[in-house]
Amino acid sequence: xxxxxxxxxxxxxxxxxxxxxxxxxxxxxxxxxxxxxxxxxxxxxxxxxxxxxxxxxxxxxxxxxxxxxxxxxxxxxxxxxxxxxxxxxxxxxxxxxxxxxxxxxxxxxxxxxxxxxxxxxxxxxxxxxxxxxxxxxxxxxxxxxxxxxxxxxxxxxxxxxxxxxxxxxxxxxxxxxxxxxxxxxxxxxxx
Numbered sequence: 001x002x003x004x005x006x007x008x009x010x011x012x013x014x015x016x017x018x019x020x021x022x023x024x025x026x027x028x029x030x031x032x033x034x035x036x037x038x039x040x041x042x043x044x045x046x047x048x049x050x051x052x053x054x055x056x057x058x059x060x061x062x063x064x065x066x067x068x069x070x071x072x073x074x075x076x077x078x079x080x081x082x083x084x085x086x087x088x089x090x091x092x093x094x095x096x097x098x099x100x101x102x103x104x105x106x107x108x109x110x111x112x113x114x115x116x117x118x119x120x121x122x123x124x125x126x127x128x129x130x131x132x133x134x135x136x137x138x139x140x141x142x143x144x145x146x147x148x149x150x151x152x153x154x155x156x157x158x159x160x161x162x163x164x165x166x167x168x169x170x171x172x173x174x175x176x177x178x179x180x181x182x183x184x185x186x187x188x189x190x191x
Contacts, residue, residue: 028060
């Protein structure tokens with residue numbers, strides 16, 4: 001409905017801005033990322049209109065990447081616009097995408113108001129959507145981290161200390177070229 005608003009910045013706070021456009025002041029809720037990116041009195045923000053039974057709320061974004069990620073986040077069951085804005089205030093859009101691709105539940109769970117189940121749902125629902133267009137090196141890095149985390153969990157369950165398990169896995173990676181499965185990593189770490 002409303003793609004962007006371009007006008008004179010009247011008010012700027014860490015949670016919202018008011019932009020005067022043709023004599024009408026539009027209040028747009030923003031993330032901290034957008035707040036820090038706005039530097040001039042004349043500004044253009046991309047928008048998303050959230051329509052609920054009792055309210056119409058405009059959200060403003062400095063970049064199209066942030067708006068696209070916001071829209072992906074609110075498509076996840078249990079994640080509303082306020083929670084999505086909180087995620088984008090805690091991390092940059094690139095960081096959020098990295099955490100989703102690498103299945104870093106802990107990082108997403110660090111956001112205020114997000115529990116373990118919601119963090120897992122975000123990762124499961126968005127992993128394929130936000131991974132598109134990423135360079136293969138990013139995906140390999142993310143896959144590598146997931147393998148390391150799963151292997152570390154297995155070694156800890158087998159009684160290794162975290163430090164010893166990480167040291168064993170590091171030795172395996174030094175001696176192994178190419179891709180490795182979780183099972184192979186655990187097996188070689190035990191040997």
